[in-house]
Amino acid sequence: MRKLAQNDIYIELHVPSFDRVKDFYGKLGFQVAWEKKPENRNGYLVMKRDNSILCFYAGNEHVYGQSYFKNFSRDTKRGYAVEICIIVEDIEKFYNNVKTFTKVIEELQLKPWGLKDFRIEDPFGFYLRFSEPHNILIP
Numbered sequence: 001m002r003k004l005a006q007n008d009i010y011i012e013l014h015v016p017s018f019d020r021v022k023d024f025y026g027k028l029g030f031q032v033a034w035e036k037k038p039e040n041r042n043g044y045l046v047m048k049r050d051n052s053i054l055c056f057y058a059g060n061e062h063v064y065g066q067s068y069f070k071n072f073s074r075d076t077k078r079g080y081a082v083e084i085c086i087i088v089e090d091i092e093k094f095y096n097n098v099k100t101f102t103k104v105i106e107e108l109q110l111k112p113w114g115l116k117d118f119r120i121e122d123p124f125g126f127y128l129r130f131s132e133p134h135n136i137l138i139p
Contacts, residue, residue: 004087005137010055011084013126014066018045018059020123027101028086029094030054041065052086078125085129091116094130 030047038059045056095108106119117131
């Protein structure tokens with residue numbers, strides 16, 4: 001296996017419920033790294049799965065008043081035109097587990113570029129792709 005690329009970018013997803021985040025992403029194998037309980041606009045949650053880190057902001061109704069996102073309707077599709085890619089070992093076993101608790105948007109399949117992956121949508125509408133380990137810096 002090739003060494004995975006290192007990355008200093010963190011994804012921050014703005015969500016109205018940390019409980020739903022912890023339930024859903026916990027089933028995906030993420031664990032809470034740390035959490036600041038949602039009080040006013042101060043809620044923050046960091047979850048980790050292997051080398052993947054996801055950050056979540058707000059955790060309550062204040063998510064709808066965030067300075068930029070308050071300009072959009074509450075029913076705007078979250079993460080439109082964004083695909084969050086998460087690397088997983090033993091993708092077939094992982095896929096078989098995931099499809100027991102959520103709808104699969106795109107089934108597990110071998111792609112033309114030689115990797116297996118599949119896609120789901122989280123409870124908030126974010127589009128997630130799970131892929132076999134690879135180094136994105138090497139074509």
